[in-house]
Amino acid sequence: MRLKVAAFLALAAGFWLPQVQAGVNVGSTRVIYQSKEKEANLSLSNSGEDGVPYLVQSWVSPYENRDESADEFIITPPLFRLDAKSQNILRIIATNAQNLQTDKESLFLLNVKAIPAKSTEQSSQNVLQIALKTTIKLFYRPAGLQGSLQETVEKLQWRAEGGHLTVHNPSGFNVVVSDLLINNKASQGMPEVIKPGNTVTTAIPLKNSDKLELTYINEYGSTVKAAPITVH
Structure with a gap:
């Protein structure tokens, strides 16, 4: 999966930042992907304090190269609208697990980028477009890993x-x-x-x-x- 920032901004036309407050909240500070499971989940919520929906994009990148996308995972939905006071679940699915280590954890980064919609009050204003990004660690833990x-x-x-x-x-x-x-x-x-x-x-x-x-x-x-x- 290679979702580029340029594509994201193009799809985000008409979405603007009202204020740097509230917004999309990530339900955890890290995700442990157990290899024996078909997927791992991460909850997202829009607090609704600013009363606007957000356009949300998510992807996984290598820990050592945060500017790239990791081919080992896909996230669904990769791009979606999150309305005020609503929630959604990201499903992280390993698509190339055979390339990952079987005797130790592999470390990645899970990125969530959000752009809030333009509020009614700002419909006639020129405002700065800003993407808000949250990054958390994603650990892929192979089955049979001994210890804690x-x-x-x-x-x-x-x-x-x-x-x-x-x-x-x-x-x-x-x-x-x-x-x-x-x-x-x-x-x-x-x-x-x-x-x-x-x-x-x-x-x-x-x-x-x-x-x-x-x-x-x-x-x-x-x-x-x-x-x-x-x-x-």
């Missing part, structure tokens, strides 16, 4: 190498980092995601005997503090 996200965090391998922090994720799960404290001080420089099977080398100063406290984001979008560890 909590167990994965507990098994992360933290080391001080050359005076800097490195971490290895031996599992098949992605770990989304929210915060990292070193000796009770916030540390900058961690990647957003520690990917399955990857070793991440950072520029964060670290030495043996330092205490690490990781806060990560679980499958429900909540932040969770892991038990502190001491680097050896």
Whole structure:
């Protein structure tokens, strides 16, 4: 599926932004697609506070290349009108699952773009056309993947190498980092995601005997503090 922004804007002729408020709300901060299921769902709603419908376009992109569309998935409906105070369900369907890893999660981005209709009061006004975009993570989880996200965090391998922090994720799960404290001080420089099977080398100063406290984001979008560890 390759839905281009130009095509979207062409279909959106006559749709304009009244105010940057209210609008289309996404029902979750992430989607876990279980490979044993035929599809995954995401709810969308129009709060109706501005009283106008929205034209909504949705697509999946690779995590590493947010400007492209991912051929592994389609979303239905890809383009639709969402009236004020109404809801709709996006169906995410894996069409090329054979190209995805079977021993670890694959990470994608799910994009939702919306343009509100021109209000009655603005029918005779010149206003700026703006698309409002929301992006959330999409995890494709293969069947038979052993363990859990909590167990994965507990098994992360933290080391001080050359005076800097490195971490290895031996599992098949992605770990989304929210915060990292070193000796009770916030540390900058961690990647957003520690990917399955990857070793991440950072520029964060670290030495043996330092205490690490990781806060990560679980499958429900909540932040969770892991038990502190001491680097050896």
